[in-house]
Amino acid sequence: MFVLIKICYGKIAFTFYFLFxxxxxxxxxxxxxxxxKLADEILTNGEAYENLRFLCKKIGPRLSGSPQAxxxxxxxxxxxxxxxxxxxxxxxxxVPHWVRGKKEKGxxxxxxxxxxxxxxxxxxxxxGTGAKGVNASVIEVNSIAQLNALxxxxxxxxxxxxxxxxxxxINTFDGYSETAVxxxxxxxxxxxxxxxxxxxxxxAINPDNFPHTGSTVYNDSFPKIPAVAISTNDANFISKSLxxxxxxxxxxxxxxxxxxxxxxxxxxxxxxxxxxxxxxTVGGHLDSWDLAEGAQDDGAGIVQSIEVIRAIKANxxxxxxxxxxxxFMNEENGGRGSKKYLELAKVNKEQxxxxxxxxxxxxxxxxxxLDMTEGQMCKVEKWIDLxxxxxxxxxxxxxxxxxxxxxxxxxxxxAGFSPDSQRYFDVHHAATDVFENVSRRExxxxxxxxxxxIYLVDKYGL
Amino acid sequence: MFVLIKICYGKIAFTFYFLFxxxxxxxxxxxxxxxxKLADEILTNGEAYENLRFLCKKIGPRLSGSPQAxxxxxxxxxxxxxxxxxxxxxxxxxVPHWVRGKKEKGxxxxxxxxxxxxxxxxxxxxxGTGAKGVNASVIEVNSIAQLNALxxxxxxxxxxxxxxxxxxxINTFDGYSETAVxxxxxxxxxxxxxxxxxxxxxxAINPDNFPHTGSTVYNDSFPKIPAVAISTNDANFISKSLxxxxxxxxxxxxxxxxxxxxxxxxxxxxxxxxxxxxxxTVGGHLDSWDLAEGAQDDGAGIVQSIEVIRAIKANxxxxxxxxxxxxFMNEENGGRGSKKYLELAKVNKEQxxxxxxxxxxxxxxxxxxLDMTEGQMCKVEKWIDLxxxxxxxxxxxxxxxxxxxxxxxxxxxxAGFSPDSQRYFDVHHAATDVFENVSRRExxxxxxxxxxxIYLVDKYGL
Numbered sequence: 045m046f047v048l049i050k051i052c053y054g055k056i057a058f059t060f061y062f063l064f065x066x067x068x069x070x071x072x073x074x075x076x077x078x079x080x081k082l083a084d085e086i087l088t089n090g091e092a093y094e095n096l097r098f099l100c101k102k103i104g105p106r107l108s109g110s111p112q113a114x115x116x117x118x119x120x121x122x123x124x125x126x127x128x129x130x131x132x133x134x135x136x137x138x139v140p141h142w143v144r145g146k147k148e149k150g151x152x153x154x155x156x157x158x159x160x161x162x163x164x165x166x167x168x169x170x171x172g173t174g175a176k177g178v179n180a181s182v183i184e185v186n187s188i189a190q191l192n193a194l195x196x197x198x199x200x201x202x203x204x205x206x207x208x209x210x211x212x213x214i215n216t217f218d219g220y221s222e223t224a225v226x227x228x229x230x231x232x233x234x235x236x237x238x239x240x241x242x243x244x245x246x247x248a249i250n251p252d253n254f255p256h257t258g259s260t261v262y263n264d265s266f267p268k269i270p271a272v273a274i275s276t277n278d279a280n281f282i283s284k285s286l287x288x289x290x291x292x293x294x295x296x297x298x299x300x301x302x303x304x305x306x307x308x309x310x311x312x313x314x315x316x317x318x319x320x321x322x323x324x325t326v327g328g329h330l331d332s333w334d335l336a337e338g339a340q341d342d343g344a345g346i347v348q349s350i351e352v353i354r355a356i357k358a359n360x361x362x363x364x365x366x367x368x369x370x371x372f373m374n375e376e377n378g379g380r381g382s383k384k385y386l387e388l389a390k391v392n393k394e395q396x397x398x399x400x401x402x403x404x405x406x407x408x409x410x411x412x413x414l415d416m417t418e419g420q421m422c423k424v425e426k427w428i429d430l431x432x433x434x435x436x437x438x439x440x441x442x443x444x445x446x447x448x449x450x451x452x453x454x455x456x457x458x459a460g461f462s463p464d465s466q467r468y469f470d471v472h473h474a475a476t477d478v479f480e481n482v483s484r485r486e487x488x489x490x491x492x493x494x495x496x497x498i499y500l501v502d503k504y505g506l
Numbered sequence: 507m508f509v510l511i512k513i514c515y516g517k518i519a520f521t522f523y524f525l526f527x528x529x530x531x532x533x534x535x536x537x538x539x540x541x542x543k544l545a546d547e548i549l550t551n552g553e554a555y556e557n558l559r560f561l562c563k564k565i566g567p568r569l570s571g572s573p574q575a576x577x578x579x580x581x582x583x584x585x586x587x588x589x590x591x592x593x594x595x596x597x598x599x600x601v602p603h604w605v606r607g608k609k610e611k612g613x614x615x616x617x618x619x620x621x622x623x624x625x626x627x628x629x630x631x632x633x634g635t636g637a638k639g640v641n642a643s644v645i646e647v648n649s650i651a652q653l654n655a656l657x658x659x660x661x662x663x664x665x666x667x668x669x670x671x672x673x674x675x676i677n678t679f680d681g682y683s684e685t686a687v688x689x690x691x692x693x694x695x696x697x698x699x700x701x702x703x704x705x706x707x708x709x710a711i712n713p714d715n716f717p718h719t720g721s722t723v724y725n726d727s728f729p730k731i732p733a734v735a736i737s738t739n740d741a742n743f744i745s746k747s748l749x750x751x752x753x754x755x756x757x758x759x760x761x762x763x764x765x766x767x768x769x770x771x772x773x774x775x776x777x778x779x780x781x782x783x784x785x786x787t788v789g790g791h792l793d794s795w796d797l798a799e800g801a802q803d804d805g806a807g808i809v810q811s812i813e814v815i816r817a818i819k820a821n822x823x824x825x826x827x828x829x830x831x832x833x834f835m836n837e838e839n840g841g842r843g844s845k846k847y848l849e850l851a852k853v854n855k856e857q858x859x860x861x862x863x864x865x866x867x868x869x870x871x872x873x874x875x876l877d878m879t880e881g882q883m884c885k886v887e888k889w890i891d892l893x894x895x896x897x898x899x900x901x902x903x904x905x906x907x908x909x910x911x912x913x914x915x916x917x918x919x920x921a922g923f924s925p926d927s928q929r930y931f932d933v934h935h936a937a938t939d940v941f942e943n944v945s946r947r948e949x950x951x952x953x954x955x956x957x958x959x960i961y962l963v964d965k966y967g968l
Contacts, residue, residue, distance in 0.1 A: 083674070083676075084674040085672045087674050088673050088674060131656070211549045211550050212546040212549050212550055213946075214545075214895055214896055214897065214948070215952070216521045250946050250947070251779065289558050362787045399911070408870065408928050410897075418538065433676055434676055435676065435926075437870075437899050437900075438899075464870045464897075464926065466945055466947040466948045466951060467945045467947065467948065470945070470947075483928055483929045483932070484679070484712050485673075485711065485929065485932075486930040489676070489928060
């Protein structure tokens with residue numbers, strides 16, 4: 045049997061494979077048997093896919109504050125009970141209540157008077173234009189430096205943030221990190237210079253006609269100006285047009301931020317029988333954007349987390365520590381569920397030893413990202429050969445996830461499930477994020493790897 | 507820089523990572539730069555996806571002998587010229603001409619007289635029932651041993667081969683290998699015992715309503731009896747029904763094997779400037795089943811092979827050896843193109859040093875299968891770190907592919923592109939194998955890894 049040994053020496057890690065027949069190999073062999081049972085159970089009898097179908101097709105979009113978000117709270121509490129959680133409860137938290145209102149519309153006008161309809165949608169949290177719309181000439185910017193250099197020239201204009209995601213990055217999240225500022229802070233930065241509206245190129249790689257929404261964050265020092273995402277095809281067309289003529293744009297959005305409303309994190313636990321005070325969190329976020337079913341983002345993470353509980357229970361594994369599946373509310377436009385989870389952990393002096401998040405889609409597994417101490421990382425990396433046969437071949441430093449990130453304050457070791465990223469930005473925050481674009485086997489294989497990780501942390505600690 | 511060193515010692519291979527700063531590391535660094543250029547070109551300007559759209563949407567199903575197969579011959583010859591091949595030519599070969607005819611129909615009848623329509627399709631190469639159909643009581647068999655044990659009891663029956671693919675296999679092809687006998691030789695084996703018809707559970711893992719076709723091979727010693735595939739849902743239902751009652755089935759198929767017709771392999775070459783007589787083959791198969799567009803099977807392999815030529819040419823790389831993209835005809839129901847390629851290689855005394863096939867779909871890359879000498883394998887495995895950043899982390903022994911397999915006779919080193927297999931049997935030989943189920947980035951990333959492999963073999967030989 046080949047076993048991977050990682051020797052940590054200062055900051056340099058050497059990795060060796062050995063034909064290894066020691067006691068630790070026998071321990072790994074026993075673990076590999078349990079992990080195979082977990083995987084077999086999930087791949088054969090897994091309920092994650094049918095749970096996801098319910099969330100997507102019977103409930104639908106689950107934007108914070110919506111009636112569907114509330115239905116999803118009730119549905120996942122029920123799923124957790126059916127999965128075998130011994131305790132299921134809700135954690136109340138107030139969430140923002142942004143509504144899109146009537147379907148947005150918009151077009152550009154070329155110099156010859158020709159009007160071309162745009163595929164657009166309001167950015168999450170943005171203000172609406174109302175029926176009078178916004179109408180102005182368009183200035184394209186390709187970087188924040190260029191925005192700042194243009195400065196006052198942006199006054200009374202519609203700023204068109206055209207930050208294409210670099211397709212050469214193999215991990216598509218790298219391209220997202222480089223360009224997400226255009227959507228997140230772009231509108232606020234343009235407002236600083238007197239712009240009256242913003243169009244953002246959708247954060248997608250492929251040329252298509254779908255606008256991708258997502259949060260924008262205003263700056264209280266400047267006016268809140270209306271902001272929309274446009275499809276990559278539209279962005280390419282406008283950019284090309286601007287090469288040899290002026291372009292005007294008009295758009296009409298009806299979105300609105302209403303007062304906060306009450307919502308919930310949903311929690312299901314398997315209580316540990318040796319160290320119940322040590323809590324292992326596994327979760328995703330229950331809310332989604334409103335344009336589609338939130339299947340990959342992040343229905344997948346939700347049903348995978350429930351499946352971890354189900355598979356452990358179905359295999360008759362009695363955890364030492366308490367395993368807690370958490371459906372975080374409001375990741376998309378506020379992170380209130382995440383804040384509440386941390387706040388209550390502090391109030392209740394909880395010992396949150398480890399947290400694992402799945403919020404990069406239910407695609408075929410490749411890796412786990414680790415955000416923990418070096419000592420913990422060395423320990424976890426030694427487990428890699430136990431995952432290898434199930435598609436995970438890499439444990440690498442990286443962020444655990446948006447919902448569990450704040451737990452660092454408590455010293456919690458964090459990990460993020462990192463599946464293949466090639467298809468993620470085809471669906472992220474767009475109308476294409478539907479159940480049909482999730483593969484049953486990929487979803488279940490991801491859950492199998494998550495269950496294995498939770499099993500190992502439960503057995504050995506961090 | 508980490509470099510992987512594989513030390514082959516007899517039949518045992520030890521793998522070490524080293525902080526490696528020697529000349530060979532510098533060579534690898536130079537290679538990694540070229541490979542990045544190839545990948546950047548393909549991920550940024552790749553034409554494989556649009557070529558696939560053409561094959562799928564403008565031409566459609568490309569069963570051997572069909573007018574669409576002929577159109578695909580012409581279209582890919584054009585694509586190869588546009589990709590920059592310096593020589594494009596056709597290799598004539600006679601192919602079987604099986605036609606499905608009118609849409610099949612079938613149903614089962616339960617003891618209470620209730621008729622339930624089946625989702626079925628004739629197996630490729632099978633004989634039709636004609637309008638009178640076949641009608642008999644159904645016997646389920648779950649293994650070849652059971653079939654043989656039943657023996658004469660199968661006389662005048664419809665044999666229902668219910669061989670479910672084991673979902674616990676992570677590589678889904680392992681489940682296929684275990685069960686494919688039911689479709690390939692099942693009908694002939696049932697005919698031996700006097701059965702008058704065969705229904706085969708589709709070789710798919712998930713429960714759904716799509717019948718999956720594929721070749722069956724008759725045995726000339728026994729009657730050719732009509733054979734159909736039924737969906738996994740139908741198979742589950744019939745099996746459940748048979749637990750407590752007898753079931754009769756009727757089906758009507760109109761397929762027919764016509765005389766052989768002329769078709770072609772399509773070949774495009776980049777002639778080598780140092781060792782032009784050494785030929786590197788990269789290919790897939792141009793024919794597909796008739797129920798869908800043959801997008802993953804094997805339009806993907808076709809357009810990836812063309813893309814390899816295009817990317818090498820677009821990067822101004824002058825190959826030492828001759829690189830030849832081959833679109834093999836008739837993999838699905840005869841393998842005549844493959845046989846012709848070997849036959850002509852012998853006639854022309856060609857030196858086919860290496861062949862790479864892509865016929866497992868255009869999914870996200872994971873591995874290459876190697877079928878070559880141990881010495882060659884050791885050489886190739888040393889390149890693994892050059893692929894690692896592009897998703898390929900494994901070089902493992904395995905079959906190169908059905909089309910290139912016969913080249914072993916010439917001592918050709920073989921490799922097969924081995925992408926993630928989770929979604930393959932959702933579409934394989936079924937109506938779901940359409941362009942929409944191919945991811946542009948996954949397809950292109952596969953082509954990038956194939957181009958890297960061809961580049962390395964061209965530079966260093968095997």
